[in-house]
Amino acid sequence: MAILNCCRFSLLLALLIAALPMQTQAERIKDLADIEGVRGNALVGYGLVVGLNGTGDSSTSSPFTVSSITALLERLGVNVRADIKKMKPKNIAAVMVTAQLPAFARPGVQIDVTVSSIGDAKSLRGGTLLAAPLLGGNGRPYAVAQGGVSIGGFAIAGKAASTTKGHPTAGRIPNGARVEKAAPRGFSPGQDHITLTLHNPDFTTAGNMQNAINAKLGKGMANAIDGGTVQVWNPLGNAVALIGKIEQIDVAIDHPAVVILDERTGTIVMGQEVRIDTVAVAHGNITVNVTENPQVSQPNAFAGGQTTTVNRSSVNVKEDKAKLVVLPKQVSLSKLVSALNAVGATPSDLMAVLQAIKAAGALHAELRTM
Secondary structure (H helix, E strand, O other): OOHHHHHHHHHHHHHHHOOOOOOOOEEEHHHHHOOOOOOEEEEEEEEEEEEOOOOOOOOOOHHHHHHHHHHHHOOOOOOOOHHHHHHOOOOOOEEEEEEEEEEOOOOOOOEEEEEEEEOOOOOOOOOEEEEEEOOOHHHEEEEEEEEEOOOEEEEEEEEOOOEEEOOOOOOEEEEEEEOOOOOOOOOOOOEEEEEEEEEOOOOHHHHHHHHHHHHHHHHOEEEEEOOOOOEEEEEOOOOHHHHHHHHHOEEEOOOOEEEEOOOOOOEEOOOOOOOEOEEEEEEEEEEHHHHHHHHOOOOOOOOOOOOOOOOOOEEEEEOOOOOEEOOOOOHHHHHHHHHHHHOOOOHHHHHHHHHHHHOOOEEEEEEEEE
């Protein structure tokens, strides 16, 4: 009797668990959206890397390197115009310097820079970047970069062989640039409202974000403008404190049903929201082998004919038995994948199966091909 009661209790518990709604994934607003006016800025500059061990630019293929060296030396009081044709800058390389100026970076802050060769240098290993101004999109300098270049590879060459590991013509300089001028500010603590921009625009997520902020800060504080923008009023004139509260609010997120197909690598990625209706799939391969066996036809000595080649073709067709599999209406990603694997198709064939199911109207997801 006790065993029967236990079984009834277990069955009732299972039914209650099955009746519970699916748990919705929640994330912090800090991880879902950006603050309008708070962003980094791209910086770019041109410079010279010196101190290379004969792996720099050549004067014939990279004449701009020679011009840069000449201009630099003249600014330092060294006149080399008379010997410019004799210069062979194998220890120097012309490079482009890039960096990201963070939001709110003040003068004196150090940032990382990336150095990339633009000439025919073989390697930047062991080189030192000379002072290079870094310009913003408006053409004004915001930082100056200088320092030893660190690369993750090497290039070694001999007269008859060479070997290369990694990418020796690009490297980084940690803390290699110092900010000289702060970027224009698009954010003010006393602004009337704060605008949140979702990383992945979605109307459901935007609505959930509006409701979560209003539940935490008060009714009418937030207003979803569209699927990718939510405005929050700043009645106290302290945007910094307000953003600190908003970023920690959890929001239930929603993702669209999407299937990603990468035909180059045979990769298939699908989210847990993907669903299919009941559908039957038959999949089989047809293999056709065509073999050419030309033969020489040689007439008799007195027949008066000519020697010729006669084509002999052999065609063999092999068709694998197609297995008809019924894919039931799925409720989870794992069951959907198991049902599709039952067809026994390769990743390339599975792409064709998914596209056919989509064409039949049984796949409720967006197909995206990379």
